[in-house]
Amino acid sequence: MFSLFASQNTKMRRSAKQWLELAAKVYHYRRDRLSTDELGRLMTHSAALRQLLREKGGDPMRLKLAIEALESVLRELGGTHYPKTSLVENVEFFLVAAIVILGFRAFFVQPFKIPTNSMWPSYYGMTVDNFTSASDVPGGLSRLWRTATLGAQRREVIAPRTGEVSADFFVSAGGNDLELAYSLKPARSWFILPTTVREYTFYVDGEPVRIQVPQDLQGVDKAMRETLFGGDSGFAEHLRALQRDRAKIERHWLEVYPGVSRAAEVLRVPLGRSVARGERVLSFDILTGDQLLADRVSYHFVRPKVGQGFVFRTRQIDSPVMKDRSGHQLDQYYIKRLTGLPGDTLEIKDYRLYRNGEPITGAAAFEKNAQRIDGYVGYRNSQALSKGKTMTVPPGSFMALGDNSANSQDSRYWGYVPATEVIGRPIFIYYPFTRRTGLAR
Incomplete structure (x- = not known):
């Protein structure tokens, strides 16, 4: 910044040094490709400029003329080193920036996005913000604001024709409840990265209407019940009424997993709602999960502490739960709360977690779970x-439990986290912009 106040002579001398550095670079990289005459011209003009630099209190105009003469030779002989096109300069800039960012991400601070609500309410995963009536649906500037601040993505089921609405449902293990059925489909994230999405299908007068949501998102079934039936009790009452007319319920098969021949039996159930063409059947926003930065450095110098949230990879967790349907090991990043160090014994009694026979301490979430306050549901x-x-x-392992114990697959299901797979601890929630933005708990 102080160069703004430098004299004309100082600025010109600094520029001359930079041109000499470039001339030396061209000489060393291209001397085997230049003729004796070309090398002579390059060395002559470089020497002339260097001599002027040795003269203290020299004339800036003479420096300027010598620089222009050297620049003319470099333009002719510089090859890929000079002159550079704007495309080459931009590519170099972005490559250097990418290397710096990737290096910083790999060794210091790494961003993560929380997909599920296993750590709720400490950290939020993706949630469904349902609009039960047309008047509740944000539009215009409100929708843009929600997209910018909350990462909101709109999903809607619009009737393609007039008629009765129906949908497919999985039958629960006990056979007492139904869950809105879905298929898993391959898709692209940001139009490039391969991913998997859930695809839900509704039918209006028999014509299918499909919506796709992220695979980890939960809440579409709940949104449907709230919108069409006012909640679980209304949906249950509707199912009881259908029991008297079973002919309206059709059984068929649905391929849930792509590439897997075995299909699931589902029930196609009328939802007791008739709509006109163009009418909204279902409308909701998907709110993004907390996006946070994880510190990758401190665990190289200090031991992880009980009570800290910590991020780890699943690639070395040997459990059937950590394998996909084809038997391949899952390699994902998880965030849970560290609840046990090597040698610790854990137990759950009456919603409270015990460590080595005593109520566990080290995080506010432990006591809130024990008392089941502030949204914490207690350890299960x-x-x-x-x-x-x-x-x-x-030895060499850690115990990991989710704060949302009733909805968390954690060490109770798949065992312990190898110490070698621990990445770091969350330090800052940077998005979405809510009251949770700031230092991670």
């Missing part, structure tokens, strides 16, 4: 930590 006995069971963390 399940799988390896079912009632009366304990888990003891082996």
Whole structure:
């Protein structure tokens, strides 16, 4: 910034040094391709400029003329080093920037996006903001604002014709409830990166209407129940009424997983709603999950502490839960709360988590779960930590539990996190712009 106040002579001398550096670069990289005459011209003009630099208090105009003479030779002999096109300069700039960003990301701070609500309400995953009536649907500037600040993505089911609405449902294991059915489809994220989405299909007078949402998103079934039936109780009452007329319910098969021949049996159920062509059947926004920065450095110098949120990879977690349907190991990034160090014994009793026989401490989420306040639902006995069971963390491993214990697949289901797979700890939520933006808890 102080160059603004430098004298004309100082600026010209600085420019001359830069041109001499470029001339030396061209000489060393291209001397085997230049003729004796070309090398002589390059060295002569370089020497002339260098001599003027040695003269203290020289005339800036003489420096300027010598620079222009050297620049003329470099333009002729510089090859790819000079002159550079704007395309080459831009490519170089972006390559250097990419290397710096990737290096910083790999060794210091890495961004992550939380897809699910296993750590809710400490961290939010993707959520569905449902609009039960047309008057609730944000439009215009409000929609743009929600997109910019909350990452909101609109999904709507619009009737393609007039008629009765129906949808496919999975039958629950106990056979007492239905869940809106979906298929998993290959797709592209940002039109480039391969990903998988859930595809839900509604029918209006038999004509299908499909919407696609991220694979990890939950809440479409709930949005449907709220919009069409006022909630779970209204949907249950509708199903009881259909029991008296089973002929309206059709059974058929749905291919849920792409490339897997085995299909799931689903029920096509009328939803008791007739709509006109162009009418909204369902409308909601998908709000993005918390996007945060994880510190990759500190765990190289200090030991992870019980109570910290921590990010880890799943590639070395040996469990059937960590494999896809084809048997391949999942390699994903998870964020959970660290609840046990090597040698610790964990147990859950009456919604409270115990570590080595004492109520666990180290994070506000532990006590809030025990008291089931501020949205925390309490720790649940399940799988390896079912009632009366304990888990003891082996050497070189950690215990990881989600704050939303009722909706979290964690160490209770797939075991322990190898210490070698720990990435770091969350330090800052930078998006979306809500009251949670700021230092991570």
